[in-house]
Amino acid sequence: MKILVLTGSPRKNGNSNTLADFFIRGAEEAGHEVIRFDAASSDVHPCIACNSCGMNGPCVFHDDFETVREHIISAELVAFATPMYYFGISAQLKAVIDRFYAINGKIHIPKKAVLLMTYANNSHRNEAPILTHYEVLLEYLGWQDAGRVIAPGVWPAGAIDDTPFPGQAYRLGRNV
Ligand SMILES: Cc1cc2nc3c(=O)[nH]c(=O)nc-3n(C[C@H](O)[C@H](O)[C@H](O)COP(=O)(O)O)c2cc1C
Structure with a gap:
C-alpha cells in the first residue's frame, strides 16, 4: 500500500x-511504501480562495505543495501527524489540508487515514475539536479511519519517549 505521512510540527x-517516525517504521517493516511530507519545513502558501484551480486544477502558487500534490491523490492511506495548537491542528498542517482545494475533484475516492496527535494537557475534552475535524474531513472525502494515536500529557520535545504512545504508533503502522 502507498502511504503518505503529513506532519505538522x-x-x-x-x-x-x-x-510519525514510529508509525513509518512499522509501516515500512510491514512492506508498505511510505512517503513523508513535513509541512513545517516546507513552503506551502495558505489557500487564498482565488478559485483559479476550480477545485480541480493548477494552483496559482508554485511552491512545495507541488511535490506532494500527486502523492495525496495516489496514496491509499494518508496519515496526519500534528501537535495540538490552541485546541486545533497546527497551522502548518492546516495550510496543506486547505490546499486540498485544488485537487478536491480528485480525492473523493476511497482511502484510509490515520491521526497521530500530541498535546500537553490531560483533559480528553480538549481533544474534541481535532477529533471532530478529522472525522468530518474523512466523512466529506469518503475516507475511512484506520486508527489513531492520541497522546496527552506531553509538552517538551522528547516527553513522549517514555510513554506507551510510540509503541502504539509502531503497531498501528505494522497493522494498517
Ligand atoms: C503554539 C502552541 C499552542 C499549543 N496549544 C496547546 C493546547 O491548546 N493544548 C495543549 O494541551 N497543548 C498545547 N500546546 C502544547 C503542544 O501541543 C505539545 O507540546 C505537543 O506535544 C507538541 O508537539 P510537538 O512536540 O510534535 O511539536 C501548544 C504548543 C504550542 C507551541
Whole structure:
C-alpha cells in the first residue's frame, strides 16, 4: 500500500514527529511504501480562495505543495501527524489540508487515514475539536479511519519517549 505521512510540527525531534517516525517504521517493516511530507519545513502558501484551480486544477502558487500534490491523490492511506495548537491542528498542517482545494475533484475516492496527535494537557475534552475535524474531513472525502494515536500529557520535545504512545504508533503502522 502507498502511504503518505503529513506532519505538522516545526519541532524536528518533537512528540508528533516521534509518533510519525514510529508509525513509518512499522509501516515500512510491514512492506508498505511510505512517503513523508513535513509541512513545517516546507513552503506551502495558505489557500487564498482565488478559485483559479476550480477545485480541480493548477494552483496559482508554485511552491512545495507541488511535490506532494500527486502523492495525496495516489496514496491509499494518508496519515496526519500534528501537535495540538490552541485546541486545533497546527497551522502548518492546516495550510496543506486547505490546499486540498485544488485537487478536491480528485480525492473523493476511497482511502484510509490515520491521526497521530500530541498535546500537553490531560483533559480528553480538549481533544474534541481535532477529533471532530478529522472525522468530518474523512466523512466529506469518503475516507475511512484506520486508527489513531492520541497522546496527552506531553509538552517538551522528547516527553513522549517514555510513554506507551510510540509503541502504539509502531503497531498501528505494522497493522494498517
Ligand atoms: C503554539 C502552541 C499552542 C499549543 N496549544 C496547546 C493546547 O491548546 N493544548 C495543549 O494541551 N497543548 C498545547 N500546546 C502544547 C503542544 O501541543 C505539545 O507540546 C505537543 O506535544 C507538541 O508537539 P510537538 O512536540 O510534535 O511539536 C501548544 C504548543 C504550542 C507551541
